[in-house]
Amino acid sequence: MGSSPVTIPFTFYRFLVIGLTALAVLAPLSLVFYQSVLTAPFFQPAAQLSLNAYRFVFSDNDFWTAFVTTVLLAGGMTTIAVPLGAALAFLMARTDVPGRHWLEPVILVPIFVSAVVLAFGYVVALGPVGILTIAVKDLIGVIPWNLYSFWSLIVIAGLTHVPHVYLYTAAALRGLGSDVEEAARTMGANPWRVATGVSLPMVLPAILFAGVLVFFLGFELFGLPLVLGDPQGLLVLSTYLFKLTNKLGVPSYQLMAVVVVAIVAVTAPLVFMQRRLLRQAQRYVSVRGKGVRSTALRLGKWRWPAFVAIALWFAITVLVPLAGITLRSFVETWGEGVVLSEVLTLEHYRELTEYPNVVRSIVNTLGIGVIGGAAAVLCYTAIALAIHRWPSPWTRLVDYLVMLPRAMPGLVAGLALLWVFLFFKPLSPLRETPISVWLAYAIVWLAYGMRLISGTLIQVGPELEEAARTIGASETRVKLDITLPLIRYGMLASWLLVFLIFVREYSTGIYLLGPGTEVIGSLLVSLWGTGAVDLVSALSVVNVVMIGVGLLIAVRLGVRLHG
Amino acid sequence: MADLTVNDLALRYGDNEILKGVSVKVPPGRVVALLGPSGSGKTTLLRCVAGLETPHRGRISMGETVFFDAGAKIDLPAEARGLGLVFQSYALWPHRTVFGNVAYGLKLRRVAQDEIKRRVGAALAQIGLADLAERYPHQLSGGQQQRVALARALVYEPAIILLDEPLSNLDAKLREEARAWLRQLIVSLGLSALIVTHDQIEAMAIADHITLLNGGVVEQEGTPTALYQEPATLFAAEFMGNNTRLEGKLVAKADQRASIEVMGTKLAGLARSSAAVGDKATGVIRLEKVTLAAGPGPNRLPMTLKTQMYIGERWELVFVKDALSVRAYSAAPLDRESCHVEFPPQALWIF
Numbered sequence: 041m042g043s044s045p046v047t048i049p050f051t052f053y054r055f056l057v058i059g060l061t062a063l064a065v066l067a068p069l070s071l072v073f074y075q076s077v078l079t080a081p082f083f084q085p086a087a088q089l090s091l092n093a094y095r096f097v098f099s100d101n102d103f104w105t106a107f108v109t110t111v112l113l114a115g116g117m118t119t120i121a122v123p124l125g126a127a128l129a130f131l132m133a134r135t136d137v138p139g140r141h142w143l144e145p146v147i148l149v150p151i152f153v154s155a156v157v158l159a160f161g162y163v164v165a166l167g168p169v170g171i172l173t174i175a176v177k178d179l180i181g182v183i184p185w186n187l188y189s190f191w192s193l194i195v196i197a198g199l200t201h202v203p204h205v206y207l208y209t210a211a212a213l214r215g216l217g218s219d220v221e222e223a224a225r226t227m228g229a230n231p232w233r234v235a236t237g238v239s240l241p242m243v244l245p246a247i248l249f250a251g252v253l254v255f256f257l258g259f260e261l262f263g264l265p266l267v268l269g270d271p272q273g274l275l276v277l278s279t280y281l282f283k284l285t286n287k288l289g290v291p292s293y294q295l296m297a298v299v300v301v302a303i304v305a306v307t308a309p310l311v312f313m314q315r316r317l318l319r320q321a322q323r324y325v326s327v328r329g330k331g332v333r334s335t336a337l338r339l340g341k342w343r344w345p346a347f348v349a350i351a352l353w354f355a356i357t358v359l360v361p362l363a364g365i366t367l368r369s370f371v372e373t374w375g376e377g378v379v380l381s382e383v384l385t386l387e388h389y390r391e392l393t394e395y396p397n398v399v400r401s402i403v404n405t406l407g408i409g410v411i412g413g414a415a416a417v418l419c420y421t422a423i424a425l426a427i428h429r430w431p432s433p434w435t436r437l438v439d440y441l442v443m444l445p446r447a448m449p450g451l452v453a454g455l456a457l458l459w460v461f462l463f464f465k466p467l468s469p470l471r472e473t474p475i476s477v478w479l480a481y482a483i484v485w486l487a488y489g490m491r492l493i494s495g496t497l498i499q500v501g502p503e504l505e506e507a508a509r510t511i512g513a514s515e516t517r518v519k520l521d522i523t524l525p526l527i528r529y530g531m532l533a534s535w536l537l538v539f540l541i542f543v544r545e546y547s548t549g550i551y552l553l554g555p556g557t558e559v560i561g562s563l564l565v566s567l568w569g570t571g572a573v574d575l576v577s578a579l580s581v582v583n584v585v586m587i588g589v590g591l592l593i594a595v596r597l598g599v600r601l602h603g
Numbered sequence: 604m605a606d607l608t609v610n611d612l613a614l615r616y617g618d619n620e621i622l623k624g625v626s627v628k629v630p631p632g633r634v635v636a637l638l639g640p641s642g643s644g645k646t647t648l649l650r651c652v653a654g655l656e657t658p659h660r661g662r663i664s665m666g667e668t669v670f671f672d673a674g675a676k677i678d679l680p681a682e683a684r685g686l687g688l689v690f691q692s693y694a695l696w697p698h699r700t701v702f703g704n705v706a707y708g709l710k711l712r713r714v715a716q717d718e719i720k721r722r723v724g725a726a727l728a729q730i731g732l733a734d735l736a737e738r739y740p741h742q743l744s745g746g747q748q749q750r751v752a753l754a755r756a757l758v759y760e761p762a763i764i765l766l767d768e769p770l771s772n773l774d775a776k777l778r779e780e781a782r783a784w785l786r787q788l789i790v791s792l793g794l795s796a797l798i799v800t801h802d803q804i805e806a807m808a809i810a811d812h813i814t815l816l817n818g819g820v821v822e823q824e825g826t827p828t829a830l831y832q833e834p835a836t837l838f839a840a841e842f843m844g845n846n847t848r849l850e851g852k853l854v855a856k857a858d859q860r861a862s863i864e865v866m867g868t869k870l871a872g873l874a875r876s877s878a879a880v881g882d883k884a885t886g887v888i889r890l891e892k893v894t895l896a897a898g899p900g901p902n903r904l905p906m907t908l909k910t911q912m913y914i915g916e917r918w919e920l921v922f923v924k925d926a927l928s929v930r931a932y933s934a935a936p937l938d939r940e941s942c943h944v945e946f947p948p949q950a951l952w953i954f
Contacts, residue, residue, distance in 0.1 A: 503694035509681035510653050510688040510765075511708040511755065517682075521707070525698045 050515035057426035058438055064483055065444050068456035069304075071463055076297035083462060093294035103299070106280035113194055113265070113276055114258025120198025122251045124353065125205020130235045131346050132206070133213035134221065136336040138347045145595045147350075148207070149358050150200045152587050152601075154544045156263035156564055157580040161361025162187060162196060163267060164368040164577065169375055171364055177376075188272045197264055199357045201257060205250040212246035212321060213239060218335045231339050245321035252317055256310040259303060260449040262547045267568065277303050278451050282550070293459070300452045308447035315443060362584060369577035388578035398575065401558035402582060404474045405543055408559060409586070412478040413539040417531055419482060420489035425519050428497050429505065446487040450547035453484045458551045472556045480548045485541055492537060496530025497523070533599040540590045543583065560586075605666025606630050607763050607795065612651055612661030614644075621647045622658065623819040627797075629763060634789055634796045636810035638803060640842070643816040645799045646691075649765050652797065653688045654681030665762055682711075687756030687764040691771060693748045695740035701727070701751050702736040708759040726758040729788075746777050753785075763795040770805060782808050803843050807831065815839055837876070837954040840887040847893060847930045849886035849946070853878050853953065861953040866927055870902050872951030885954045890919075892950035893931040896943040902951070903943040904929070911936055 071082070076094070080087040097103050131137045132144065150158070165172045166187045177183050186192065216239060224238045240247065262278040270279060281299045284292060339346055368374060371383040392398050423442065427435040445453060457480040461471040470476050482489075500523055508518045546561025553562040560583045567576050594601060607629040614622040622644045629635045637645040650656040652663055654670065657678060663671040670679045695704050702723055709719045727733045730750040740748055749769065756764055769785065770778045786809045789796050800806050806813050807827035814824040815838075823830060823839040834840035841848070851865035861874035863886050870886060878884050896903055906922035906929060918933045922944055929944055 501692065501694065503690045503692055504696055506653075506655050506681070507688065507690055507694040507696070507755075508707070509655065510684070510686055512682045512685065512711045512759070513707075514680075514682050517711065522696060526696075 050519075053516070054426045054430065054434070057423055058434060058441075061423055061438065061441055061486075064479075065441050065486070067464075068453065068460050068483070069444065069448070071459045072297050072300050072304075072452075072456050075293050075459065076301045078294050078297075081291060081293040082459070093298045097295055097298040097302070102275060103280060103302075106275040106277050107302070109190075109269075109274060110259060110261075110276040110278075112190075113197060113261065114255045116194035117197035117201055117258050118251055118255045120195065121201040121205050121254045122247065124199070125202045125250060126209050126240055126247050127235070128202060128206045128350065128353070129209035129213055130239055131350065133210040134216075134218070134235075134239055134337050135231060135339050135346070136343065137339060137350070138343060143350065145591065145601060146354065148203050148601050149591070151203045151207075152540050152544055152591060153358070153362070154263065154546050154561055154564075154580075154583060154587075155200065155261070156267060156546050156561065156568070157365065157583060158196075158200060158358075158361045159264050159267035160564070160568065160576055160580055161363075161365040164374070164573070165360050165364025171367055171374060172360065174374075174376055188268060190269070190272075190274060193264060193268045193274070196268065197258065197261060199353065200264075201254045202353065202357070204254055204257065205247070208246045208250040208253070208321070209240075209243055212243035216242055218337070221337055222335075225337070231337055231342055234337060243321075245317065249314060249317040249321045252310060252314050256307060256314065259307050259310070262449065262451050263565070266565065278449055278547075281451065281455075296455060300448075300455065303449060303452060304447050307449070308444075311443055311447045365577050365580050365584075368573070369581045388574045391575060392578050392582070395575070397555070397558050397563065398579060400556070401560045401563040401579070404477070404558055405560040405583070405586070408474055408478050408481065409539040409543040409590075412474075412481065413535050413542050415478070416482040416485070416489060416538050416542070417493070417535045420486070420493045420534070421524075421527075421531060424490055424493040424497055425523065428494075428519075428523070429502060442486045442490045445483050448484065450484050450545060451550055454480050454548040454551040457483070471552075472554060474557055474559075477549050477552050477557050477559055480552060481542050481545055484545075484548050485538065488541065489534065489538060492534040493527075493530070496527045496534070499530070500526045533594075533597070536590060536594045536597070536599050537601070540587055540594070543586050543590065605668075605762065607652070607797065608662075608664050609648070609652060610662040610664075612648065612658050612663065614647060614651060614656060614658040614660075621819055622651070624661070625816065625819070625821055627814050627821070627824075629795050629797050631795050632793050633812060634786070634794075634798065634810045635812045635814060636806035637797065637799045637816060638806040638813050638842075639801065639816035639822075641801060642818075644819040645801075645816045646767055648816070649688075649767055649797060649799045653686055653765055654679060654684050685759075685761055687759070687761035689749075689752045689756050689764070689766045689769050691768040693740075693752040693772070695748055695751055695755070697740055699739075700736065701732065701738050701740070701743070704740070704751060705755045705758050708755065712759060722758055723754075726754040730754045745773055746781060749773060749781065753788075757792070757794075763797065764789070766796060766798045768799055768801070771800075771802075778805075785809060815842065817842075834875070834887075834952065837885055837887065840875070840952050840954070845890045845930075846887050847890060849888075849927070849929070849951075851884055851886065853880050853882050853884040856880055860948075863953050865904065866924060868904055870904075870946055870951060871948040872946070872953040873949065875952045876954040878954070886946070886951050887954065888946050888951045890930055890932050892947060893929070894945045894947065895920075895931060895933060895937070896945050899943055900945065902948055903945045905941065906944050907941055908937055908939070 075082050077089055077091060078087040079090045079092055128147065132140050132147070164170055166185065167173060173183055220238055220242065221234050224234045229237060259277065261276060265274065265276045265279050266282065269276065275283065277299065281296055284296050284299060369388055370385065371380070372385050372387065373383060423438065427438045448456065457476065461467050461476055504526065505518050505522055508522045513521060544561070546565060549557070549559045549562030550565055553566060560579060564576055564579055567579070609625065609627040611624045611626055612622050613624050625644070625648055627635065637648060639645045647656055651658050658671065658673060660673045662669070662673070669677050670684050671677060699707065705723045705726055706719050709722060724733065727736055730753060732747060732750060735743065735747065740751070743751065749772065770781050773781055782805055798809055810827065812824065813827055813830050815822045815830060817838050823835045830839065831843050834843060840846065849863065849865045849870070851863040853861060854864045854869060855862035856874055859874055860871065862869050862871045863884050865886065872886055899905065904924060906924045909921045909923045911918050911920045918936050920931050920933055920937060922929045922931065922942065931944060
């Protein structure tokens with residue numbers, strides 16, 4: 041007996057993985073907390089323990105303005121995204137709205153396109169001298185909107201987060217039996233009454249969860265407020281943090297750390313609240329998840345109006361900014377009186393190749409997406425396997441551990457990782473390589489990746505593993521011979537999704553940006569700051585194309601676009 | 604070959620006690636069935652023996668080898684127990700062929716390639732699936748999958764084979780064939796086997812010895828004939844066979860004899876409990892023992908025919924008298940409304 045060639049007990053592996061995960065998660069966070077109670081950057085010998093940084097930040101009016109703005113922005117976008125997302129979910133999941141089969145992946149596009157790219161797109165399309173703005177002005181003589189206003193920011197943030205609400209609400213709605221709707225229908229309710237009176241109330245826990253999620257994402261917003269709010273001096277917490285870098289002339293790490301602590305103090309409870317709400321929502325659905333038969337509710341004369349409403353939302357949220365940025369990348373210049381046919385050019389794309397940092401950013405982005413994505417999936421799988429079907433309180437600890445990084449917005453996580461690289465000297469050689477960016481990405485998306493892998497693992501019947509145990513396989517052998525081969529397609533699908541997320545990511549790389557660590561996302565933010573609109577447009581299109589190809593492959597392979 | 608001995612095993616999930624001290628013995632070459640309703644703990648007991656659950660009290664051993672001993676803190680991992688377990692769902696690995704599934708146990712034991720081929724081939728031939736070795740599980744019928752699962756558990760010659768509801772996933776016709784085949788295979792290989800089932804007929808057909816579980820304790824054990832003909836408890840009497848039940852009052856008791864009063868009529872039967880005269884009592888009788896008479900007599904109740912159903916080889920009749928309802932079998936349909944139902948005293952158990 042005990043013929044397994046692997047002699048290291050699986051328990052050793054478990055604790056090794058838990059230890060490494062804890063280190064990767066807790067080191068950056070602890071460093072931030074430590075830095076926040078110092079008087080100077082941690083690497084300066086003069087740094088002393090003190091709460092001065094807290095006093096400074098909390099007495100700064102700009103901080104409080106940014107805080108209130110963030111709350112208003114998050115609240116406003118939630119107010120817009122939740123009803124629209126719920127309505128969209130009802131139409132897509134329960135009715136015969138035209139095109140609902142091919143619309144599904146299309147609706148999710150805003151989740152996968154980088155928010156800065158969308159923001160740039162809005163500026164070049166709807167800004168004061170935007171392509172669409174000028175066209176409208178030529179037509180009716182006035183500009184009916186002002187892109188650089190707080191209201192525009194809220195509306196755009198709200199519209200781009202409709203898919204998040206849609207995802208969770210639609211999933212819950214699909215679990216409902218259509219009998220409850222048919223009952224209402226036979227009693228004389230029209231589709232609108234069915235939605236608001238029967239279907240949506242039944243999935244309220246899912247909608248509630250989505251609402252908290254969107255509010256939480258409001259605290260993470262960076263690209264949209266940076267591009268759309270900054271020109272009018274509108275600061276949210278993340279952009280306040282970003283501007284703080286130069287507030288005192290010297291790198292004021294301790295102040296940044298305090299802002300990070302303030303952000304995490306809000307986001308961490310929201311993350312844990314989401315976890316509880318999600319459980320509740322799933323319980324709600326699974327109760328009636330048995331043998332549901334679902335037939336589409338016929339909308340009748342409302343079919344096409346409903347389709348037009350969806351198309352309108354999609355046009356404003358995706359088409360206008362993406363078409364804008366694409367068009368901008370093919371023209372020399374844009375302004376009033378410019379004739380399109382005279383300014384068409386491919387010059388900007390050629391220019392991209394002239395800048396070594398731009399070329400590196402494209403190579404690094406692909407590398408981090410493809411190779412880094414695979415490596416991240418392997419890491420997530422290693423962690424998920426370590427706690428898979430382990431009846432131990434340690435699994436709860438790991439559950440919480442992997443959720444912690446979720447409380448750090450990407451910008452913050454990138455900053456914390458930068459400090460880790462500066463603090464732990466043996467790591468500093470990695471600082472100038474894309475590995476540093478990859479590590480930050482992998483940690484930021486830990487919770488997401490773990491959810492993907494656990495979702496796959498849960499589908500492996502326990503008796504398949506038990507059968508191998510009774511036949512004589514050790515725990516390690518079972519994982520290698522049975523569990524891993526059974527989840528290989530799930531791992532491939534996760535790889536694709538992680539690729540999309542990594543290619544899209546922009547905020548996490550900002551503080552790590554330097555020669556050798558450029559990625560498209562962070563370089564875009566930096567180039568936008570210098571006003572290089574031509575380059576930014578072309579590079580944005582490159583980024584969107586990468587994501588588009590990834591999405592196409594995912595859809596072709598039938599990968600579910602959400603975990 | 605050695606005895607599998609389970610001694611005073613107890614297990615709970617949280618506050619929920621699943622097993623409350625169960626002892627079972629499987630002598631070499633014998634087939635023991637764990638029979639009981641769902642929730643009786645029979646599958647949990649099997650999983651404890653396999654090493655997939657951890658009890659908090661008791662001892663499990665195979666000859667000299669101790670699998671589990673709560674007192675001595677011994678808990679041999681599942682892979683070190685060397686048992687064969689056939690799952691209710693078969694649990695065939697979908698990513699391996701039939702050959703790959705069966706060969707895995709031999710590979711783990713570092714058996715040489717040639718030897719693996721030979722032994723897997725022999726095992727597959729034994730179950731009549733020699734030419735399906737390269738198929739994947741999803742390409743097999745339910746009955747074939749069940750046999751592959753069996754071959755997988757037998758190929759490395761385990762000291763005992765554990766079967767969890769092995770036939771429950773087969774449809775009714777196939778199940779009866781498989782029952783005979785399984786019994787014959789186990790006996791011809793001289794295997795020890797522990798079989799979990801909720802089906803009393805299956806248990807009686809396959810096993811040499813039945814352990815009847817109820818609520819985490821052993822209700823009764825013995826040979827199939829003993830369990831069927833000499834039930835020790837009301838539960839055992841009602842769980843086996845098809846019965847009719849008479850509620851009443853104990854009016855007399857002497858030695859092995861007792862009498863129960865049902866609706867004013869005294870019925871004599873066999874005393875099966877410690878109930879005292881005057882206590883409430885329940886009479887249980889197998890349907891096939893109930894007879895019908897034209898006129899009154901001892902141990903007979905005058906009753907009215909309520910309905911009769913043709914069930915193939917015979918008729919099932921339902922008689923009523925006020926709140927009392929009694930079932931009986933008859934070779935032919937009854938052509939009169941009222942009838943005297945007789946409960947022969949040597950077949951009526953009084954609890």
